[in-house]
Amino acid sequence: MFKKILIANRGEIACRVAATARRMGIQTVAVYSEADARAKHVQACDEAVLIGGPAPKDSYLQWQRILAAARATGAQAVHPGYGFLSENEDFAQACAEAGLVFIGPPPSAIKAMGLKAESKRLMEAAGVPLVPGYHGADQDPALLKREAERIGYPVLIKASAGGGGKGMRAVFAAEEFEAALASCQREAINSFGDDAVLIERYVQRPRHIEIQVFGDSQGDCVYLFERDCSVQRRHQKVLEEAPAPGMTPERRREMGEAAVAAAKAVGYQGAGTVEFIAEQDGRFYFMEMNTRLQVEHPVTEAITGQDLVEWQLRVAAGQPLPLKQEQLRMHGHAIEARICAENPEAGFLPATGTLSVARWPAHVSFERGDVRIDSGVGEGDAISPFYDSMVAKLIVWGETREQALARLDAALRDTHIVGLQTNVAFLRRCAATASFAGADLDTALIERERAALFEQPGLPLDIAAAAVVAHTLAAEAAAQRAGDPWSQRDGWRLFGAATRRFELDIAGNHHQVLLSRHHRGGMSLSVAGQVLPFAVNSQGLERHELLLGEGMAQRRVMATVYGLGEKVAVFTAQGSALVTEVDVIAHAGEGSSEAGRLTAPMPGKMVSFLAQPGDKVSKGQALAVMEAMKMEHQIHAPRDGVVAELLYAVGDQVAEGSELIRMEA
Known part of the structure; x- marks a missing residue:
């Protein structure tokens, strides 16, 4: 058995391999990028070696550096995990030539099964049933479109060298084929370095x-x-x-x-x-x-x-x-x-x-x-x-x-x-x-x-509001427990009731909630025009037993609440909610943000622009394509208008929230 192995991957699979190896008495070496310097898999291994920058092409796909790390640390074998180099026959061959055991199949098996088209031909020869399709080497777009018409729509375009749903599109009509093919090929070349595709009949209601x-x-x-892996989104x-x-x-x-x-x-x-x-x-x-x-x-x-x-x-x-x-x-x-x-x-x-x-x-x-x-x-x-x-x-x-x-x-x-x-x-x-x-x-x-x-109602407003109020009261009580009575913020009055206002934003909607403390004891909440008797038993700052209503109509709800500045996250058996507890004084004078700006919804790379300056566009029209987390995403117009200026070029890296296209009414 091996004495030491190198794990050529990151994340949960690297942690998983390290745990099993430790149980078997095998030492492990982690490799990591600059973005993963303090990652969990680095801590899980006995040794760790930095192999490059944050992007996979600068680190986890640099197999020469991985082999050098294995030699330098005295590892006898390399576990590739999944993703990255796990199905790369050149890497498996390089491990063998370096005297390292590749913990996986031989390069010949990876090559035979790694290309979808080639594996289909092998299975056809072996008598394994195949979905009707085109698995040929000729990748002329016109031929591919003719093959799709021969097979009959709907068809599935799939990257020949791919997996994980990347480089895959279902096409339901001939007029959609060319755009879908171009998108598949872009994803395939970015993910696998090979833009070859195959075309298959799209099986209806498949498992x-x-x-x-x-x-x-x-x-x-x-x-x-x-x-059974039938439940999928975006073929993943x-x-x-x-x-x-x-x-x-x-x-x-x-x-x-x-x-x-x-x-x-x-x-x-x-x-x-x-x-x-x-x-x-x-x-x-x-x-x-x-x-x-x-x-x-x-x-x-x-x-x-x-x-x-x-x-x-x-x-x-x-x-x-x-x-x-x-x-x-x-x-x-x-x-x-x-x-x-x-x-x-x-x-x-x-x-x-x-x-x-x-x-x-x-x-x-x-x-x-x-x-x-x-x-x-x-x-x-x-x-x-x-x-x-x-x-x-x-x-x-x-x-x-x-x-x-x-x-x-x-x-x-x-x-x-x-x-x-x-x-x-x-x-x-x-x-x-x-x-x-x-x-x-x-x-x-x-x-x-x-x-x-989709678009399901979230946690009921009264429960979310009661949980936020309970968390606020518990936090204030903990902070002021050592103070004198005159420093309390509980709204105590010598006579009469005290009312306190909470301004809450939930799911884009603003709500005003009133907490009333009665001079004879007890509290009530006024939420969306309804007044509810309210009591709370708090177990620290996070766990709260909420009691809403009275008599037979009283509801008892256990809530776990986390406060992060103005943001308050509420979790219950009925669901969860993220609430902003607005400090009105702190936000006084702030104006509303500009509406209708076309911005990047996540960090990524610009792949293409589907409109040019001067073009008239409609709300919802696709205007740009970004790549993030190995997948392509279309960016749509937030309103009708005219494209005034493209603020980035194809290939540029953009930050989340960056304005991509300037539009005019």
Whole structure:
């Protein structure tokens, strides 16, 4: 077994590998960029080596520097994690030539399966069913468009060298093809250095089911059952589960054996995933093979009780697979939710910022348990525009799918992140939809359940207001506990009631809330014209028991509240809210901000402008394309007008909030 390995990645996968290696008595070396100097994965390893600037092309994609770090630290093997260089055959070959073990498949297998078009041809020769499509080398745009017409719309354009939903577009009409093709090719060249694409029939209501395979150097290969990854946004996974709902033992064996045959056809070793598109009637088609460990591998670990990273290290060291196919068993049901820094209401636009608060439910790490958190960041860390937007993976396990769903809801309820936008509330709604709860799954689930997922009312105003008032009163009491009575701010009066005003901004709306203290004791809140008896039992500054109303109509709500300056984050079982407690005096004299400015919604790079000075444009018209967190995002006109000036050039880096285009009425 290895004595020391280098982890050529960052984030939660680097932390995960370091934890398993430590348990096995193996030392680890981290590599890091200037942006990750204090990152969690650096602290998790025994040694760490700086390899370059913040951008991946200046650090995590610089494999010569990674190999130099391995040699300098005496590492015997390199674990590539996923993403970055994990499926780069040149890197795998360079590791071998440097005398280092690449903890993954041989370069030949990466090459065979890394190009989608080539892998399709291999599978076709092996008799694996394929979706009708074009996988040829001729990339002439006119030919590609003709092939799309031959296949019949809708079609799917996919980067041949890609994965993770990058360089992928669904096209429903011929007039949309050319723009979609150009966008796919730009994303593909930026993400993979190769703009070749393939065209396939877009299967209606497909399920995305993948098989976890594992091969060793002795020629043995097994499948560790399946995962259903159908719930996706922008062709990227949101919720994953194992086993796949509705899977029969016969179909599981059929898909598993097909996946093993595919792996053996290329002499596969280590962890890999064979992905299939499945029709609602159970028919399935080979889609691609990911020649690495997958982000969603924890759900497989949860139902099998196996540590797949340990399997990787043992197989890479030349040991046989720990178990034979007939020894593998499934138990229970597991679901993973990807917690990302993004705004679901704005088309899942990535978000950046600092994790001012990052509180997780009670959990275990890296081992089988009811709740597990895999994360490469913690409270106080920043989510930058240079890397993927994933903050953490929340994995739950239950004896049944119903129990796992209940635990997922409770765990998401107890996940509190403040400082940037996340999809936590969206994930909770998604898991509660009739489609997901009832296992009516396909890749269009989010769109089909749009009414239940988007533009939902937030936390009721009276609960949010009561929580903010409770937090303010508790903070003032703590700060003034040592003072004399005349310095208190509780509004005490010798006779009569005292009324205090709170100015609150919630979800873009301003509300005035009145707190009245009565001379005979007791309080009441006036919210949106309704007066409610109010009481609170505070347990420190963060936990508050709110009592609203009286008699049989009284509501008792437990709230967790975090105050960050004027911002107050409220979390309850009913939902959450971010409230601004406005200091009227501090903001006196401030004017309203200019409306209708076209600004960058996140830090990124300008890819193209779709309008020029002098053009008349309409509200909602796409005017520019930005790239951030490896994805392209269109910027739309905030109002009707005329383009007066382009304030940046293609290729420029822009900061969040920067004005991109000056418009005139």
